[in-house]
Amino acid sequence: MDGPRSLPALLYLDAAAVEACMPSLEERLDLAERTMRALVADADLPPKIGVHPRPAGSFAHAMPAWLDGRALDGRAEDASADLLGLKWVTGFPANRAAGRPAIHATVVLNDPATGVPTAILDGSPITAHRTAAVSGVAIRHWSPRVPGRPLRAAVLGAGVQARSHLPVLGAVLPGVTVAVHDRHEDRAAAVAEAAAATPGIGAATVARSAGDAVSDADVVITGISFGATRQTMGPAAFRPHALVVAIDYDMYCAADMAREADLFLVDERAQFLAVQATGPFAGYPAPGATIGEALAAGTVRPPGRVLVTHLGVGLADVIFGAAVTARARELGLGVVLPR
Numbered sequence: 001m002d003g004p005r006s007l008p009a010l011l012y013l014d015a016a017a018v019e020a021c022m023p024s025l026e027e028r029l030d031l032a033e034r035t036m037r038a039l040v041a042d043a044d045l046p047p048k049i050g051v052h053p054r055p056a057g058s059f060a061h062a063m064p065a066w067l068d069g070r071a072l073d074g075r076a077e078d079a080s081a082d083l084l085g086l087k088w089v090t091g092f093p094a095n096r097a098a099g100r101p102a103i104h105a106t107v108v109l110n111d112p113a114t115g116v117p118t119a120i121l122d123g124s125p126i127t128a129h130r131t132a133a134v135s136g137v138a139i140r141h142w143s144p145r146v147p148g149r150p151l152r153a154a155v156l157g158a159g160v161q162a163r164s165h166l167p168v169l170g171a172v173l174p175g176v177t178v179a180v181h182d183r184h185e186d187r188a189a190a191v192a193e194a195a196a197a198t199p200g201i202g203a204a205t206v207a208r209s210a211g212d213a214v215s216d217a218d219v220v221i222t223g224i225s226f227g228a229t230r231q232t233m234g235p236a237a238f239r240p241h242a243l244v245v246a247i248d249y250d251m252y253c254a255a256d257m258a259r260e261a262d263l264f265l266v267d268e269r270a271q272f273l274a275v276q277a278t279g280p281f282a283g284y285p286a287p288g289a290t291i292g293e294a295l296a297a298g299t300v301r302p303p304g305r306v307l308v309t310h311l312g313v314g315l316a317d318v319i320f321g322a323a324v325t326a327r328a329r330e331l332g333l334g335v336v337l338p339r
Contacts, residue, residue, distance in 0.1 A: 012335045179217065267292075
């Protein structure tokens with residue numbers, strides 16, 4: 001029987017190594033689009049498997065995913081070209097009061113032909129970059145076109161996701177102006193300062209309220225922390241042609257936004273419906289399509305509002321994690337763990 005020495009190396013990548021090996025922005029957008037398309041037919045993943053430990057409001061989610069290698073290479077003859085892995089993410093909002101991060105994530109990759117673990121990665125940078133890249137896919141395909149001026153974007157929330165979305169906005173909407181709102185004005189000011197220094201972003205300001213931020217925005221990204229108060233902004237708050245990309249479930253967008261939108265997309269239908277059954281998205285209709293289905297169908301942007309809600313899928317973490325790990329092996333980065 002083969003012993004541990006015959007197994008492939010088990011590589012550990014901390015957050016700094018993951019960042020150092022992160023694909024370029026354009027590659028990240030391509031990986032995100034590949035993920036959305038693969039979800040339509042070539043992937044296998046359940047809705048998030050979750051438990052809810054103490055204190056109240058905490059969660060722990062397991063997000064396993066498998067991708068048929070033939071989606072990546074039609075010539076693949078065996079499982080060696082497949083992707084297999086898991087994201088394990090915990091959220092403990094009470095940590096913030098003690099100065100600790102609220103979210104912790106780990107990505108585990110397995111050899112798809114044998115199941116042997118091959119890499120363990122700090123998942124926080126992957127979460128930040130893959131989420132922004134999926135938003136970028138939506139913005140690239142369904143943002144409005146306004147002749148005669150650059151588009152205006154609003155970013156609601158000034159956390160990690162706000163910062164990770166800035167380079168995407170600058171790349172996908174060159175010349176865009178950005179208004180940032182957060183309940184902590186100093187945090188909003190810091191993100192606005194970072195936005196002003198981001199290539200492709202024309203100017204950035206701090207908005208005193210969420211309403212002020214979105215009132216003249218063509219593209220809105222909502223990314224505030226989860227809390228008890230939800231669905232605070234209805235259609236009247238947004239411009240008639242706005243694209244709203246919600247990465248915070250239904251914290252801002254009221255159900256009327258989804259019901260009245262000309263196009264309502266989610267990243268993965270089964271996951272959206274499973275989450276809805278637990279309480280969030282009350283009153284929301286069934287999604288018109290997934291992002292991948294709309295891409296495959298060549299769905300064009302309608303004249304009215306578009307709402308894209310993406311909850312995050314484990315397949316994105318596995319695809320991004322595989323790209324990061326391949327680069328790490330090329331560069332000789334990471335720590336090889338004993339088995």
